[in-house]
Amino acid sequence: MDTVTILLSSFILSVTGLFVFIWSLRRNLFERNAKGARTIFAAGEIGHVEDPGATQAGISALQRVVAHGGADNTQPDQGALRARLEADRSSAKPAFIFLCCAVVWLVLASFAGLTSSLKLHNPDWLTNTPWLTFGRIRTLHLNVVAYGWAPMASFGIAIWMLPRLLKTKLAGGRYAMLGAVLWNAALIAGLVCIGNGINDGMEWLEIPWQLGLFIVAGGAMIGLPLILTLHRRTEKHLYVSIWYMGAALFWFPILFVVAKFPGLHFGVEQATMNWWFGHNVLGLFYTPMALATTYYFLPKVLGRPIQSYNLSLLGFWALAFFYGQVGGHHLIGGPVPEWMVTLSIVQSVMMIVPVLAFTTNQFLTLRGVLAAIPHSPTLRFIALGGLMYTLSSIQGSFEALRSVNTITHFTHFTVAHAHLGLYGFVTMVMFGAIYFVMPRIMAWEWPYPRLIEWHFWLVVVGFAIYFVGLTIGGVLQGLAMVDATRPFMDSVTVTLPYLEARSVGGALMTAGHLVFAFHFAAMALRYGPKRTGSVILGNPFAA
Amino acid sequence: MENEFKLISGALVTLAVSASALVVLPYFQLQSVRPPEKLKDYSPDEAQGRQQYISEGCVYCHSQQPRDASQAPDAKRGWGRAPVPGDYYYDKPHLLGTMRTGPDLFNIGARQPSIDWQLGHLYQPRAYTPNSIMPGFPYLFELKAQAAEGDKVVTLPPAFAPAKGVIVAKPEAIRLAKYLLSLDHTYPIPDAAQAK
Numbered sequence: 251m252d253t254v255t256i257l258l259s260s261f262i263l264s265v266t267g268l269f270v271f272i273w274s275l276r277r278n279l280f281e282r283n284a285k286g287a288r289t290i291f292a293a294g295e296i297g298h299v300e301d302p303g304a305t306q307a308g309i310s311a312l313q314r315v316v317a318h319g320g321a322d323n324t325q326p327d328q329g330a331l332r333a334r335l336e337a338d339r340s341s342a343k344p345a346f347i348f349l350c351c352a353v354v355w356l357v358l359a360s361f362a363g364l365t366s367s368l369k370l371h372n373p374d375w376l377t378n379t380p381w382l383t384f385g386r387i388r389t390l391h392l393n394v395v396a397y398g399w400a401p402m403a404s405f406g407i408a409i410w411m412l413p414r415l416l417k418t419k420l421a422g423g424r425y426a427m428l429g430a431v432l433w434n435a436a437l438i439a440g441l442v443c444i445g446n447g448i449n450d451g452m453e454w455l456e457i458p459w460q461l462g463l464f465i466v467a468g469g470a471m472i473g474l475p476l477i478l479t480l481h482r483r484t485e486k487h488l489y490v491s492i493w494y495m496g497a498a499l500f501w502f503p504i505l506f507v508v509a510k511f512p513g514l515h516f517g518v519e520q521a522t523m524n525w526w527f528g529h530n531v532l533g534l535f536y537t538p539m540a541l542a543t544t545y546y547f548l549p550k551v552l553g554r555p556i557q558s559y560n561l562s563l564l565g566f567w568a569l570a571f572f573y574g575q576v577g578g579h580h581l582i583g584g585p586v587p588e589w590m591v592t593l594s595i596v597q598s599v600m601m602i603v604p605v606l607a608f609t610t611n612q613f614l615t616l617r618g619v620l621a622a623i624p625h626s627p628t629l630r631f632i633a634l635g636g637l638m639y640t641l642s643s644i645q646g647s648f649e650a651l652r653s654v655n656t657i658t659h660f661t662h663f664t665v666a667h668a669h670l671g672l673y674g675f676v677t678m679v680m681f682g683a684i685y686f687v688m689p690r691i692m693a694w695e696w697p698y699p700r701l702i703e704w705h706f707w708l709v710v711v712g713f714a715i716y717f718v719g720l721t722i723g724g725v726l727q728g729l730a731m732v733d734a735t736r737p738f739m740d741s742v743t744v745t746l747p748y749l750e751a752r753s754v755g756g757a758l759m760t761a762g763h764l765v766f767a768f769h770f771a772a773m774a775l776r777y778g779p780k781r782t783g784s785v786i787l788g789n790p791f792a793a
Numbered sequence: 794m795e796n797e798f799k800l801i802s803g804a805l806v807t808l809a810v811s812a813s814a815l816v817v818l819p820y821f822q823l824q825s826v827r828p829p830e831k832l833k834d835y836s837p838d839e840a841q842g843r844q845q846y847i848s849e850g851c852v853y854c855h856s857q858q859p860r861d862a863s864q865a866p867d868a869k870r871g872w873g874r875a876p877v878p879g880d881y882y883y884d885k886p887h888l889l890g891t892m893r894t895g896p897d898l899f900n901i902g903a904r905q906p907s908i909d910w911q912l913g914h915l916y917q918p919r920a921y922t923p924n925s926i927m928p929g930f931p932y933l934f935e936l937k938a939q940a941a942e943g944d945k946v947v948t949l950p951p952a953f954a955p956a957k958g959v960i961v962a963k964p965e966a967i968r969l970a971k972y973l974l975s976l977d978h979t980y981p982i983p984d985a986a987q988a989k
């Protein structure tokens with residue numbers, strides 16, 4: 251048998267195995283109103299909205315939309331609500347620490363990104379300072395978003411969701427906090443190294459491996475509360491968010507250890523490993539963390555269980571299986587084994603399966619209540635983020651096709667896609683979740699609701715400019731590059747207006763982040779006009 | 794799903810499948826790759842220059858992997874033939890790159906074999922390529938009133954030369970330029986060396 255036959259048969263075998271496995275877990279796969287979907291609500295709570303981030307007026311409006319004007323007189327089980335307040339209290343401190351770190355990293359990352367962007371069209375700006383050279387400040391930007399903002403926000407939200415989902419108090423919060431200290435200390439040291447030109451030389455893996463040890467140790471400690479809290483859970487059903495978070499918290503340390511293992515990898519094998527890691531950290535870490543968040547907050551705000559919940563089972567396992575094998579699409583046309591690239595392209599297209607499962611869940615859950623979106627800060631960010639997940643993934647599936655990739659591979663189109671995924675999806679979802687969680691953590695309302703509007707519109711408009719500009723610029727760049735009759739410099743000059751547009755969009759995004767960080771700080775210091783704070787927190791259904 | 798063990802073991806199995814396909818199999822397939830006869834290992838200077846390339850983050854704008862003529866006209870731009878795994882035998886870490894904000898550098902040593910050009914270009918890219926958006930690296934150079942014994946003076950077009958004194962390349966710049974000059978993979982390779 252030749253390699254192709256062997257590969258083809260193992261591919262068919264493993265996909266069949268996957269579907270048999272999913273089948274073995276099914277319970278009424280296509281049932282509309284699955285019981286599992288309701289585990290995030292107290293008895294009698296369905297139909298009641300929850301949004302601590304909204305104003306009183308917002309909550310009333312939200313409730314009106316969700317109840318379709320009709321009044322709902324069922325009362326949620328007060329005992330369960332009290333237990334949930336206890337659960338929230340148990341996670342408040344660790345979650346708070348993670349979110350504070352996240353916000354600091356977000357602001358730093360924005361300035362690093364904006365500086366890199368400006369430098370691309372002002373190449374003689376700030377060239378005398380080594381750590382500000384494009385290659386270093388851009389890498390600082392990447393590492394701050396990839397190991398600072400995104401994971402800190404994800405961990406904070408995950409730790410906060412855990413006790414709610416498992417209906418118990420958080421166990422092992424102290425380990426998580428210690429883990430946060432280790433992780434952040436290693437990250438700071440890693441950034442100092444990168445700034446000084448010391449790095450391991452691979453994209454996404456620049457932080458020296460010696461420091462990587464501390465990141466792994468920190469990550470493992472941050473994962474401990476998951477295991478400890480699972481152990482004392484009082485809820486039998488594991489809600490879909492737990493699957494995603496649980497798997498991601500196991501996946502990440504393994505990925506990182508394999509990738510960072512010193513002396514193991516060589517030549518182009520290292521390149522395949524590099525992108526195995528590169529796409530898995532996206533697909534098997536940030537993506538599941540943000541999906542877990544969406545699957546919780548979207549239905550929770552609306553007081554409406556996920557519709558066609560059982561599809562999420564298919565979505566989860568298909569993602570776990572297909573996403574792991576797409577890394578080769580970063581090396582299309584490269585000097586790596588052909589079969590591996592082909593396999594990755596096929597699995598990239600197969601990713602449409604889990605993406606459609608998620609999209610169906612989100613669409614059906616929002617159907618008929620779209621009018622609720624403007625009234626809830628959380629819903630705004632998360633519904634938009636969920637939509638961006640669908641878009642970035644569908645875009646990614648096409649981008650992985652050889653014909654498209656030939657044009658886009660080495661261009662700014664990839665950077666636009668990267669931001670659609672990591673910004674449009676992950677970052678937006680995290681913003682939404684933070685607006686929900688912080689009032690619960692602090693027992694305080696967001697002091698200046700208008701700032702939430704400002705934040706939202708600045709980042710949405712800024713990001714639209716960023717994404718559209720860079721996408722067009724990238725395509726033009728790619729077309730110039732594959733046209734042998736045009737000199738290479740054409741592919742550079744053609745991008746200039748779009749690189750400038752990106753700086754404009756990026757400046758708006760950065761301004762939005764400053765607004766957000768200011769508001770967050772005001773909240774953390776319990777600053778600002780005191781309104782009905784304690785009322786909504788003591789009794790979420792006062793409205 | 795109600796069983797956390799099923800969840801975690803399932804998750805570990807999918808990750809194992811993923812690692813086998815993208816890491817373990819390529820590991821075994823590529824283990825036996827030998828360097829082409831004409832490929833030389835990096836000299837100590839070149840190896841240090843390569844480290845400098847990593848420090849400055851050149852890889853974020855420059856690839857080192859021309860595509861095959863059947864896919865893109867990279868060879869017509871002088872970037873060279875499609876590479877084979879053996880070409881990277883001495884590369885640790887790999888520097889394939891995924892961006893072409895600037896051109897591919899796999900054969901830059903063959904395209905620009907002059908160290909004076911390389912140094913001048915590192916000092917101020919726009920002295921050689923008018924619309925380039927590459928940053929200069931002035932901190933790898935020194936402005937001196939006059940050159941001392943053994944100094945490598947950078948020759949620059951008059952418009953970019955300092956009004957007084959000379960620009961001298963620091964050892965870091967010289968090593969980086971030597972690494973760039975070592976990037977020459979124009980030797981022929983047998984067809985069979987391609988990874989399938």
Ligand code: HEM
Pocket residue numbers: 453528532533536537576579580581598599601602605639642643644645646647648649650651655658659660664665667668669670671672675676891
């Ligand atoms: C079905 C899902 C997806 C597929 C098939 C996919 C596919 C791709 C492809 C083909 C590339 C370009 C590789 C290249 O030409 O160099 C890419 C890059 C990238 N994608 Fe995706 N994508 C998907 C979803 C996502 C999501 C959800 C995120 C964010 C969480 C994301 C983040 C990125 C990033 C950051 C890069 C740039 C990596 C780099 O060059 O550093 N993608 N993706």
Ligand code: HEM
Pocket residue numbers: 356359360363364365366367388391392395399664665668669672673677752753755756757759760853892894
């Ligand atoms: C939290 C928000 C952000 C996230 C999660 C994020 C994420 C990323 C990622 C994953 C990359 C690597 C892309 C690749 O290698 O293909 C990247 C690169 C970059 N980002 Fe961001 N980014 C964020 C905000 C910003 C902002 C506000 C700007 C300002 C303009 C910006 C400008 C850049 C630039 C210039 C690059 C380098 C692209 C290149 O190498 O050519 N980013 N970012």
